[in-house]
Structures are given as structure tokens and as C-alpha cells.
Amino acid sequence: MRSFRMILCAALFFAAASCKPVVPASSDPLLQNPGGTLELQFNLTETGAPQYALLRDGADVILPSALGFDLMDGTSLKDGFVIEGIEKSTFDEVWHPVWGEEDSIRNHYNEALVTLKDKGDRVMQIRFRLYDDGLGFRYEFPMENALTYFNIKEELTEFAMTGNHTAWWVPGDYDTQEFSPTECRLSEIRGRSEGARRGGGTPQKGFSPTGVQTALQLKTAEGLYLNIHEAAVLNYPTANLNLDDRKMVFQIHLTPDAQGVKGRLQAPCKTPWRTVMVCGSATEVLASRLILNLNEPCALEDVSWIHPVKYMGVWWEMITGKTQWSYSWDLPSVQLGQTDYRKLTPHGKHGANNENVRRYIDFAAEHHFDALLIEGWNEGWEDWYGNQKDFVFDFITPYPDFDLPALNAYAHSKGIRLIMHHESSSSCSNYERWMEQAYTLMNKYGYDAVKSGYVGAIIPYGEYHYSQPIINHYHYAITEAAKHHIMVNAHEAVRPTGLCRTWPNMIGNESAMGTEFRGGIRPGHTTILPFTRLQGGPMDYTPGIFETDMSVTAPGQEGRMFHTICNQLGLYVTFYSPLQMAADLPENYARFPDAFQFIEDVAVDWDKSVYLLAEPGKLIVTARHPKLSTLNASAESLASLPDGRKNVISGAARFVYALPKDAQSLKGAQARDVWYVGGVGGPGEQTASFRLDFLQSGLQYEATIYADAPEADCETAPQAYSITRQVVDSSTEISLRIARGGGFAISLREIK
Numbered sequence: 001m002r003s004f005r006m007i008l009c010a011a012l013f014f015a016a017a018s019c020k021p022v023v024p025a026s027s028d029p030l031l032q033n034p035g036g037t038l039e040l041q042f043n044l045t046e047t048g049a050p051q052y053a054l055l056r057d058g059a060d061v062i063l064p065s066a067l068g069f070d071l072m073d074g075t076s077l078k079d080g081f082v083i084e085g086i087e088k089s090t091f092d093e094v095w096h097p098v099w100g101e102e103d104s105i106r107n108h109y110n111e112a113l114v115t116l117k118d119k120g121d122r123v124m125q126i127r128f129r130l131y132d133d134g135l136g137f138r139y140e141f142p143m144e145n146a147l148t149y150f151n152i153k154e155e156l157t158e159f160a161m162t163g164n165h166t167a168w169w170v171p172g173d174y175d176t177q178e179f180s181p182t183e184c185r186l187s188e189i190r191g192r193s194e195g196a197r198r199g200g201g202t203p204q205k206g207f208s209p210t211g212v213q214t215a216l217q218l219k220t221a222e223g224l225y226l227n228i229h230e231a232a233v234l235n236y237p238t239a240n241l242n243l244d245d246r247k248m249v250f251q252i253h254l255t256p257d258a259q260g261v262k263g264r265l266q267a268p269c270k271t272p273w274r275t276v277m278v279c280g281s282a283t284e285v286l287a288s289r290l291i292l293n294l295n296e297p298c299a300l301e302d303v304s305w306i307h308p309v310k311y312m313g314v315w316w317e318m319i320t321g322k323t324q325w326s327y328s329w330d331l332p333s334v335q336l337g338q339t340d341y342r343k344l345t346p347h348g349k350h351g352a353n354n355e356n357v358r359r360y361i362d363f364a365a366e367h368h369f370d371a372l373l374i375e376g377w378n379e380g381w382e383d384w385y386g387n388q389k390d391f392v393f394d395f396i397t398p399y400p401d402f403d404l405p406a407l408n409a410y411a412h413s414k415g416i417r418l419i420m421h422h423e424s425s426s427s428c429s430n431y432e433r434w435m436e437q438a439y440t441l442m443n444k445y446g447y448d449a450v451k452s453g454y455v456g457a458i459i460p461y462g463e464y465h466y467s468q469p470i471i472n473h474y475h476y477a478i479t480e481a482a483k484h485h486i487m488v489n490a491h492e493a494v495r496p497t498g499l500c501r502t503w504p505n506m507i508g509n510e511s512a513m514g515t516e517f518r519g520g521i522r523p524g525h526t527t528i529l530p531f532t533r534l535q536g537g538p539m540d541y542t543p544g545i546f547e548t549d550m551s552v553t554a555p556g557q558e559g560r561m562f563h564t565i566c567n568q569l570g571l572y573v574t575f576y577s578p579l580q581m582a583a584d585l586p587e588n589y590a591r592f593p594d595a596f597q598f599i600e601d602v603a604v605d606w607d608k609s610v611y612l613l614a615e616p617g618k619l620i621v622t623a624r625h626p627k628l629s630t631l632n633a634s635a636e637s638l639a640s641l642p643d644g645r646k647n648v649i650s651g652a653a654r655f656v657y658a659l660p661k662d663a664q665s666l667k668g669a670q671a672r673d674v675w676y677v678g679g680v681g682g683p684g685e686q687t688a689s690f691r692l693d694f695l696q697s698g699l700q701y702e703a704t705i706y707a708d709a710p711e712a713d714c715e716t717a718p719q720a721y722s723i724t725r726q727v728v729d730s731s732t733e734i735s736l737r738i739a740r741g742g743g744f745a746i747s748l749r750e751i752k
């Protein structure tokens, strides 16, 4: 570190001598975090190249690492700089998310804005924020600048590692994050890269055998947990990381657009934040709100229409092949708007038919769900995938056997909202063509949430799921939806970077391997995702699959999944999402009513979360306390739309969102304290031991414990569980066996 400090002195001295305002020469770090454990070093090298380094308790965490850009026109923004000025500040606030893992989040950091200028009068600023749990920095290009319009060839930001750390990663890609995560040393990534792609989503577009995606979870030999990601990706391509495995240095690798440009910028502008989380334990990583804090505050004035959702779906039956999204097999291809479906012969396997949808509505209402997703309701599914078809769906024309007005009316009469489905087939151009009409149709019939999808290769042709124009498309879909008071859950879109703080109508994303991959999901998968994918925002993982043998769910189909029922129950607490699905079929839940009770009871939005035990790949145990204030969104505000328009919901007062079944006992003077605990395990059998010291001391609670039975195993006995009850308090120690691919769930209710 010493030589780095000397260069820092020289650089600051040079800046002081040649520029204004004067920056005092000093060997002090540029920044320390509020808690004083982290140090950020910044300097210019002898050639005027900016570098940063990060230390914790005096030990290196990120070694001196390059910053800057190469531009398409041959200009470089990587050296030849002098420091024009450094502005420092401190920020400390508490903000309240619309929904989340807690009701208040502290945003406390020390900041330095470093202004650099080169001989061509190009100004590049780097804004560093140092938090107690890590670093965020981004590039900013002010208006007064020789740079106005400029195109990026390469972002040169580096993260130089201090050793051959253990990494939990998925392969770098421009199109998909649907991969099974791999755990290995950095030096082993190259050898494991090809295998790590097998069984993943499509299309895939890798760029390097040492390319990985963020959020990347790392663990050092000293037991430090590092996490590299990005925050607030807007109007900029998604970053992967490329590892130079001789030097152990990661470099940002941006996704190119169809012309190979890696970002078209116009000053004034700023890049997304590059983030390095630094934690002493794995539970601290799960508790970190670094990514959310680096995003802008909520952009919506009225958020009364945004609410948590627990839902079921006419969905798993299509995924498993029991029924189909499509209506007929008569035609080899469909011409949108020119096919008269009433003249086609139904193939008889269409899932989204009136009778079947009513059956689901009845079941969802009986078990106190908020909503029901229905896929395959609209014309076009005969020919939706594989041909890169532009005009694929119109998102407004139902199949003849799906009576959209009548089904909505029926659902609303039972307190259930229907969730709209828009599969764009990645034809973003087509989706944008129809979006206004599609959202207007939703308003008309009282849908307030949409699941969108981006399966297949992107149109406009040549773009990728992660390239700048498509990042802008996803954002457009969210902001247009907000104008219509519509909440969005996007599948196959880019993995999130905390934008849900700014746009809380973004209540879910898939953007990782979810349960639809069935047997492709190995034990341990769900103990890694909270460290990686979920760092950027909630995931619609679609948990709750009780029947792991696909031939039982869908006769004639093959394959199995590798988890126990209690593992699935544990996910409702482990994976935070304001949108939680009970993904299995009603008939599978009807076989296990006592286990299903936990899904029915559990809340989906929280005012407190406590991370009790965690190690990626092995185990996560989390305790959460329900947030009662958001459970009762006002029915009036839900029924009204912007501009005084009204939707046609009748009986909207029936909607009481995501309220646990015994809600009455959670409210009012008779309120009883309630907590939920969830645990998910990995590939090895293990015991989880923890104390219930998060409970209010002095109170007694009844604990209902859903645990893997002694013989439970994700392959041989996935449905073996026990349900026991015991009286506990804050001094009680719990010790539970977790099966291979297993887990547990606990409901805790205060005894009055």
C-alpha cells in the first residue's frame, strides 16, 4: 500500500499546484466510512490515470484498480487527467420503503466528488460513497464539458482482488441470468465456465470463459464477504465482470448494442453505481441495503395503489405440460389479427379456460389469497416462440374460451384480483406498440398487476436483453405502468439493481433460475440467490412446489425436483418478495392441507427482519415480523385511477391485501405479536440451532414448527414432514434437523 500512498501524495500535490480549487497534498485516505473501519484511497498515477483502492481495518480489500473509459472515436478517458477539485460531504437519513424487509432504512455515508480534467478539457467526475457496509462509486459527466455526445467502447473500471477468493457465480452473458450458480475459487472459473452454462436459459450470449455476472458473492481466506454489483442501471448497458485470472483482476464488461456500442451518452449524465459490499459475516450481507440506498428516492407521489400480493396461478400446469398456453393445433403459424379462432378446433388442453379459471378462483378465495395469475389467455400462443416473430401478440384479444369481463367480475366478487400476463416473446418493439391499449384494458377490468415476459431473442434484431436500448424498454414499461397504477413483475428482464426504491410498482422480477427449471435446480441453489440475485431486488421465484414428481402433477410427463416440502415453506421467509406465489396446483395443496396452512398464514411484507444463520451454498435462517400498516391498502384508492377515471370493479372494498388468515388477531387492541422464521438448507444434511432472542422478552408465544421428518430427503422422501407445537419465549433455543435439500418454517404467535 505504501507506494500507492506516495503516488497519491504526488498526484494531489500536482493538482494543488496546477488547478483550482486547491486540493491539499496529504497521505490521508480520500474517505473513511462513518464507522471508521473502511478506507478509500484515490490517486492519479504518474500518467494521470485515476485509481482507487479499498481497505478494511488497515488491510487491503480491493488493491489499486483502474477507472475510466475508452470511447468509440478513439478518445481515451483513462489517463492524462489532473484533479480539478474534490468536494466532500456526509449524509445521514432514514427512509421508509413502500414495501420491504423492514419499515425504515438508514442511508448513512461519507461522500467525495472528484473532478478530473484532461488536456482536451474533457471533464469526468467520480462520485464515491463510503458506507459502513461498502463502497459505491459512479462516473458523472457535467454539462460544461468538451464531451457532449459520446459513445463508449469499453468501461475500464477494475476490481483487483487480494487473493484467490471463493466465488459464487453464474457465467457472464448478454442475455440471461437463468443459470445454476457455481461455487469455486477464482482460478477455477475458466475450467468450470462451459459446464456452468449447461441447462441454463436461452438465448445465451457469453463473451469470455472468465466472464461472470453480478451480484457476485466472494469470500476471502480471512473470512471476509465481498459482493460486487451495480445500482441504478438506467439508460446504460448492464455490466458483467471479466476476470484476468493471472492477475486476479475483474474488469467491467458492458453489454454492446446491435452496433457494438457499449453506451451512448449525452452530458450531463451519470453511469450506474459500481458497488463493493464488505461484510464480516454472511448475515451482514443479507442485512445490507447498500444497493437500495444508492438508488434515488421514490419517484411516485401517490403510492396508495401499490400493495403486497400473495397469489396463485393457472401456470404450473402449463410449465409441467399438464395443459397448454395455446388453444388449437390447427395452424402451422398464426397471423396476428387475421386468425379467426372461433373457426379453429380447440385441442382440448387449453389451461386458461373459463371453467378451470373459476376452479382456481374458488380455491384462491377459500385460502385467502389476493390474486390469481392466468397465462395463455390471449391469442397467439400457437406460434409465440422460436421464430423471432415481431407481431406476436396484441395483449388485448382473449381466446374464445376465456371470458375476460365475466372472469374478472367473478374473481372480484370473491375478493380476488386477476393478474394480467403479457409475454412479449422479447419483441420489445411489438410490446411498445400495444402497451397503452394493453394497460388501458387492464384498467377497464380492474387488473392492477401484470406479469411480463421476455422469452427468446430480442427484437429490435441484434439487441440483447442487457443492452442499453432494452434497459430503456424495461424502464419505459415500468413508468408507463405507473401512470396506469399498474404493478409489474417482469420475467427474463435484466436482473434488478435496486430501482424498486424509485419505482415501487416494480414488485417483482424473475431474472434468475426459478422453479420453472424444475430438476435443473439443485439443493443449495436457494441458499445462494439471496446473496446474488436478490441483492438488487425481490425475485418472483415461484416457490411452494409440494409435488416434486412431475409424473404425478402431469401424467405422462417425466422428471423430478430436488427439495422437501419444508424447504419450500422456508422460502416464503428466506426470499423476500412483496409478491409471493403459491405455485403448485390446488389439487397438490389439497393433499397436504396442514403444510399448506403455513403458506396461507405467512405474511409477505415486513417491518423487521433478522438474519439468524447464513452461509452461501449451505444454509439461511431468517426471522421476520409482519408489517401491519401496509396490509390494509384503502379499497377506495385501489379502485380509482389517475385523471379521475374509475375502473369497473364492483365490491372493491373486499380487497384486503396480503393479510394473513388470522389477520383480525393481528390488529387492534387485541393485537397479538407474530413472527415467522424460515430456513433453507443445501446439499448436505445438517442441524440448524438458534435462539429466539428476537422475540419480545417477557412474552410467551406458541410456536408451530414445520420441519423435515427424520426420514425426509429431497430425493427419497421429499414429502416427509412433521408439525409440532410448543410454548417458547426469547430465551428458547431451537435445534432442527434439515434434510438434504430441506428446510423448515415456524409461525410464532403471542399467547395472551
Ligand code: NOJ
Pocket: 315, 375, 423, 453, 455, 491, 492, 510, 516
Ligand atoms: C417464462 C417465464 O419465466 C414463465 O413464468 C412463463 O410462464 C413463460 N415464460 C411463458 O410466458
Ligand code: CA
Pocket: 178, 491, 492, 510, 516
Ligand atoms: Ca424464466
